Amino acid sequence: xxxxxxxxxxxxxxxxxxxxxxxxxxxxxxxxxxxxxxxxxxxxxxxxxxxxxxxxxxxxxxxxxxxxxxxxxxxxxxxxxxxxxxxxxxxxxxxxxxxxxxxxxxxxxxxxxxxxxxxx
Amino acid sequence: xxxxxxxxxxxxxxxxxxxxxxxxxxxxxxxxxxxxxxxxxxxxxxxxxxxxxxxxxxxxxxxxxxxxxxxxxxxxxxxxxxxxxxxxxxxxxxxxxxxxxxxxxxxxxxxxx
Numbered sequence: 001x002x003x004x005x006x007x008x009x010x011x012x013x014x015x016x017x018x019x020x021x022x023x024x025x026x027x028x029x030x031x032x033x034x035x036x037x038x039x040x041x042x043x044x045x046x047x048x049x050x051x052x053x054x055x056x057x058x059x060x061x062x063x064x065x066x067x068x069x070x071x072x073x074x075x076x077x078x079x080x081x082x083x084x085x086x087x088x089x090x091x092x093x094x095x096x097x098x099x100x101x102x103x104x105x106x107x108x109x110x111x112x113x114x115x116x117x118x119x120x
Numbered sequence: 121x122x123x124x125x126x127x128x129x130x131x132x133x134x135x136x137x138x139x140x141x142x143x144x145x146x147x148x149x150x151x152x153x154x155x156x157x158x159x160x161x162x163x164x165x166x167x168x169x170x171x172x173x174x175x176x177x178x179x180x181x182x183x184x185x186x187x188x189x190x191x192x193x194x195x196x197x198x199x200x201x202x203x204x205x206x207x208x209x210x211x212x213x214x215x216x217x218x219x220x221x222x223x224x225x226x227x228x229x230x231x232x233x
Binding site for chain 1: 152154156161162163164165166167168171209213215219220221222224225226
């Protein structure tokens with residue numbers, strides 16, 4: 001249980017194009033999904049928090065117009081990197097949190113396998 | 121905001137020995153502390169977690185301890201195996217803050233056969 005998938009697993013694009021990354025919770029409904037960015041040999045940095053049916057909350061320093069997040073259902077969130085540039089090349093990872101079941105709080109976040117974006 | 125420090129940044133152990141990774145956090149309101157294992161090119165995998173109302177938790181060869189007074193928590197791996205080689209991250213979150221995780225810097229563990 002608690003499987004999170006991401007698609008694509010890797011993508012190469014030209015500078016100036018947009019790229020969409022999908023994050024799906026396969027066997028549970030995720031009230032909240034998170035998007036992280038990870039540079040080589042570094043830790044995960046939270047980019048934004050996405051709640052189903054509402055606007056994403058972005059961390060300080062993350063451009064919301066560049067990194068568009070949509071959380072249209074309890075099992076799907078998408079991250080679109082608009083007008084990508086080489087400095088956007090990174091490993092993007094999503095996670096999903098169950099939240100509440102029957103009044104019980106579940107804090108666990110389950111991570112997807114990541115998407116490696118390379119912008120030429 | 122929350123700040124999580126993790127030590128050491130690299131750890132090399134002989135197969136069969138124990139490995140210990142330590143983390144400290146800054147916000148006393150943090151109440152959830154997960155540990156993740158990340159293999160090369162993959163997403164983090166939750167291996168164990170602990171909540172602030174518990175001092176210790178064990179799952180087979182893995183254990184986590186929490187000292188709320190000192191604001192630090194540790195991961196203990198016993199009888200290490202080569203497949204334990206990976207990067208380990210600690211994290212902390214505050215339940216009231218949307219459960220955002222703040223990660224430590226990571227520890228690269230190498231288990232030598």
